[in-house]
Amino acid sequence: MYDNRFGDQSYLDWLALNPYEGLSHRLRALAGTAVILDEMHSGRRTGVPVAHGDVKPATVVVRPDGSSSPADLGQLWTVDGSLVAARSAPYAAPELYLPGAVTSPAADRFAFAATVAHAALGAPPPVRAAGQGPDLRQLVDQLRAHPLCAAFPAFQHRILNALSAPPADRPNSLATWLEALLNDLAPPTFAMTGTLPLAPGAYPPPGEPLPPWSPPAAKSAAGSSQSLTWLLAGVAALVALALLAGGAWYLIQQIDEPSDGDLLVAPSRSAYASAAPSPSPSAASDDLTAARAFLSGTWEGTYRCRQGLTGLKLTVFVVDDHEVEALFEFSPVSSNPDVPRGSFVLEGTYTASGFTLRPGHWVKRPGDYIMVGLEASFSPRAGQSIRGEVADSGCDDFQLKKTSTVTRRPPV
DSSP, X not given: OOOGGGTOEEHHHHHHHOTTOOHHHHHHTTHHHHHHHHHHHHTTTTSSOEEOSOOSGGGEEEOTTSOEEEOOGGGOEETTOOOOOOOOGGGOOGGGGSTTOOOOHHHHHHHHHHHHHHHHHTSOOOBOTTSSSBXXXXXXXXXXXXXXXXXXXXXXXXXXXXXXXXXXXXOSOHHHHHHHHHHHTSOTTOTXXXXXXXSSSOOOOTTSOOOOOOOOOOOOHHHHHHHHHHHHHHHHHHHHHXXXXXXXXXXXXXXXXXXXXXXXXXXXXXXXXXXXXXXXXXXXXXXXXHHHHHHSEEEEEEEEETTXXXXXXXXXXXXXXXXXXXXXXXXXXXXXXXXXXXXXXXXEEEOSSEEEEEEEEEEEOOTTOOOOEEEEEOOGGGOSEEEEEEESTTXXXXXXXXXXXXXXXXXX
């Protein structure tokens, strides 16, 4: 438990005493709790995952410095235990009402998502008529109508997706999920998010009912056999696609200056898992040297986020055989002239076939725009073009062509 002699209070009391706090502040107060629950669920320190068993606003302690942690740890138990966890209807996962149910990290994650819904509404989520967990149909209407979150459909959808997902599909990292919710609360004019779905997974639009809950179906032996058959068929299809891709690759190599349609699509990570023998050190060194020469310089093109199509100028500076820095400059395009100009620094790593760039610091920040990262795969032999992904759930992809070999280190 917690000691209120030192100013500690439950999150339930904190919400009641701070009714005018903004939604972002309410969520940030739960950040410490999310981190601790993730650590408990991982089992890294205990050797086995540990579930809290009764996550809700009344069992989260908030300290005077704004940090928080789970309290009321008397319900703690390992996932291989045999006790039934305490069930608080507004926060209880549906599977806890099945015969012989026991709590789990997945049930904790459901309860944490329901606690976030409580934070958004300022009151417990509505409960089903039978008293068995929150009523998601009513919750949809309440979130869409509430003045704090009505303007943020992405925020609403992310919460509802977490609560309507099967146990195995709930957010694995509560800290990461909470950070994504905070990003969803950015103003509508916010620059670096795009036209992709607002939250993972499909969600019914207004007026359509939520799908009913049902326990996961047990896999039969016949189902396993059928899955293996489909898996083998998928492998055969991939082999055929690889042969076709080899022919397309040969054609691309013959083109000196590829058009926009020739921009390379970043391969999946599985493309790097090859059974071919590792190249010799000299060959690897040559490939890295080629990648270094390929990346160094100025690249220009576009990317797409929530603000629409946006111009991008990327000046890449290779620091050494592993590190790379870049100046990301965004600007309006003729079809989207209202985008402001801004710039920030990216830092990351590169290999002979790709790079990962993470946000560093702003050089010129317009309004409430945020920084994003970039990820791409490339081949120096396939032309002076790169196509990759903007590392933000709300963004699409980017495509660039090299316009100059001039490079410089980004400003500090």
